[in-house]
Amino acid sequence: MEVDYIWGTSSNNVPVQKLEQHFREKFQSCQPEYYVKVPGRVNLIGEHVDYCGYSVFPMAIDQCIVVAAKRTNDRQTVRLTNLNSDRYENVSQNIADISADSLGKSPCWSNYFLCGVKGAREYINESQLKAVENIGFFFAVTGNIPESSGLSSSSALVTAAAMATLVGYGVQIDRLQLAEISAKCERYIGTAGGGMDQAIAVNAKQGYAARISFHPLAVKQYRLPSNTKFIVAQSLAVKNKAASNDFNTRVVECRLASQVIAKRLGFDWKQMTVLAALQKRSGSSHDQMIELVHRHLHVDGYTKKEVCEILSVSEDELNKLSLTPNTMNVTEFFLHQRALHVFEEAKRTERFCELCENSGTASELGRLMNDSHSSLRDLYQCSHPDLEQLIEICKRGGAYGCKLTGAGWGGCVVVMVSSEGADDFVKFVKDEFYAKRTTCGKSVDQLIFATNPSEGACMYATP
Numbered sequence: 065m066e067v068d069y070i071w072g073t074s075s076n077n078v079p080v081q082k083l084e085q086h087f088r089e090k091f092q093s094c095q096p097e098y099y100v101k102v103p104g105r106v107n108l109i110g111e112h113v114d115y116c117g118y119s120v121f122p123m124a125i126d127q128c129i130v131v132a133a134k135r136t137n138d139r140q141t142v143r144l145t146n147l148n149s150d151r152y153e154n155v156s157q158n159i160a161d162i163s164a165d166s167l168g169k170s171p172c173w174s175n176y177f178l179c180g181v182k183g184a185r186e187y188i189n190e191s192q193l194k195a196v197e198n199i200g201f202f203f204a205v206t207g208n209i210p211e212s213s214g215l216s217s218s219s220a221l222v223t224a225a226a227m228a229t230l231v232g233y234g235v236q237i238d239r240l241q242l243a244e245i246s247a248k249c250e251r252y253i254g255t256a257g258g259g260m261d262q263a264i265a266v267n268a269k270q271g272y273a274a275r276i277s278f279h280p281l282a283v284k285q286y287r288l289p290s291n292t293k294f295i296v297a298q299s300l301a302v303k304n305k306a307a308s309n310d311f312n313t314r315v316v317e318c319r320l321a322s323q324v325i326a327k328r329l330g331f332d333w334k335q336m337t338v339l340a341a342l343q344k345r346s347g348s349s350h351d352q353m354i355e356l357v358h359r360h361l362h363v364d365g366y367t368k369k370e371v372c373e374i375l376s377v378s379e380d381e382l383n384k385l386s387l388t389p390n391t392m393n394v395t396e397f398f399l400h401q402r403a404l405h406v407f408e409e410a411k412r413t414e415r416f417c418e419l420c421e422n423s424g425t426a427s428e429l430g431r432l433m434n435d436s437h438s439s440l441r442d443l444y445q446c447s448h449p450d451l452e453q454l455i456e457i458c459k460r461g462g463a464y465g466c467k468l469t470g471a472g473w474g475g476c477v478v479v480m481v482s483s484e485g486a487d488d489f490v491k492f493v494k495d496e497f498y499a500k501r502t503t504c505g506k507s508v509d510q511l512i513f514a515t516n517p518s519e520g521a522c523m524y525a526t527p
């Protein structure tokens with residue numbers, strides 16, 4: 065069938081024919097009307113800074129989520145199925161009843177999808193909503209992005225759902241807007257992400273990595289050094305970001321760091337919800353911000369009581385102004401370490417972009433990736449012992465640079481190697497890391513692979 069032809073048939077691509085067959089089995093022998101495909105991503109540098117307002121530098125990967133879709137007359141009902149039906153249950157949901165409260169209750173797969181459906185509906189205006197009120201959907205989903213591994217399977221799923229819904233409603237949207245609504249609606253699942261994943265998933269261009277900046281969202285495409293390759297390797301430790309408060313604790317620590325420094329500087333601290341806003345308000349360079357961290361934030365953890373005293377607010381006010389529902393019970397906040405990571409990482413990301421623009425060497429770029437990782441491990445404390453072993457092996461294997469990618473606490477590393485040394489490098493890591501572990505039935509080639517910058521989201525209408 066043509067879809068397979070259009071999207072290629074390499075081992076990295078998803079089984080679209082099987083998806084179509086599954087669609088027909090589940091949905092009364094109907095054929096899909098259209099398909100939407102959204103890729104995962106790997107972030108080369110700029111980790112845990114997007115939600116602070118700083119630029120990031122990701123590229124899309126081949127692995128993706130694919131949704132097969134058809135509009136129905138079944139008034140406002142979404143019927144949702146997954147090719148992997150052992151793992152992901154079928155769901156039938158009235159569209160008008162999707163609420164933020166219900167989505168935030170459980171990070172189950174269908175709730176990620178329904179976040180996207182809700183996001184799409186929030187984007188369209190009253191009269192458009194009226195025009196589509198009799199439309200329901202059949203959706204069948206599959207994907208091959210390793211899950212909960214920092215390659216952004218969640219955002220590919222949410223974005224694909226938003227896009228499939230808008231396509232079905234016949235609503236036009238530009239790519240930057242689609243990225244913004246997808247970032248916003250993924251927050252219904254409970255994670256306070258910054259928008260990198262959805263922005264690259266939608267705006268990636270084959271052959272390019274991208275510098276993504278925020279407020280306003282902007283994307284600039286970059287070629288990567290020609291004599292290098294990027295390898296992605298899984299640590300085999302997984303972490304669902306919405307199932308614990310670790311991710312949101314980091315978001316909140318950065319917010320509190322910004323607000324405490326703002327208060328010390330005599331600014332309106334309630335407005336300073338992200339560190340980049342504080343930097344803009346104070347008109348300082350990255351280095352000057354780093355000095356402010358050393359001057360105004362102590363290294364020991366802050367209790368909630370101490371933060372309240374500094375900001376002169378009650379605990380209830382702090383909950384409302386600065387915390388998320390799942391961080392209100394956190395007892396200790398590490399403001400110095402988190403803010404220091406963010407300002408230094410923002411500076412490294414700028415430098416990485418400059419080097420890419422000005423023929424920087426692979427060693428220079430690799431050093432920045434290594435420094436990023438050390439900071440994520442030591443200041444941001446979001447690594448994992450298994451991932452640290454993998455990093456150590458990658459360094460011994462001759463990497464120019466390597467770091468965890470995505471949120472961390474497990475997941476994947478991204479490694480920069482020389483093009484000619486890539487095969488030997490992969491073999492070395494297979495022997496030293498994967499040969500010594502159980503890989504849960506996964507082929508090693510799925511666990512470590514070279515990746516080229518892929519194209520962003522696309523759709524295909526069946527004839």
Ligand code: ADP
Nearest residue numbers: 172173207211212213214215216217218304305
């Ligand atoms: P990631 O780093 O991959 O974005 P998250 O913890 O943010 O990890 O999200 C992972 C969740 O996304 C999974 O637990 C699952 O609910 C959902 N997901 C990812 N891929 C798929 C898929 N192919 N089918 C269904 N759900 C998926």
Ligand code: NG1
Nearest residue numbers: 111112214216257258259260470471
């Ligand atoms: P992953 O690990 O892919 O869920 C998360 C955030 C990003 C970014 C990175 C860390 C979401 C949807 N994604 O990615 O925005 O903050 O961590 O750089 O919250």
Ligand code: MG
Nearest residue numbers: 216217218219
């Ligand atoms: Mg995610």
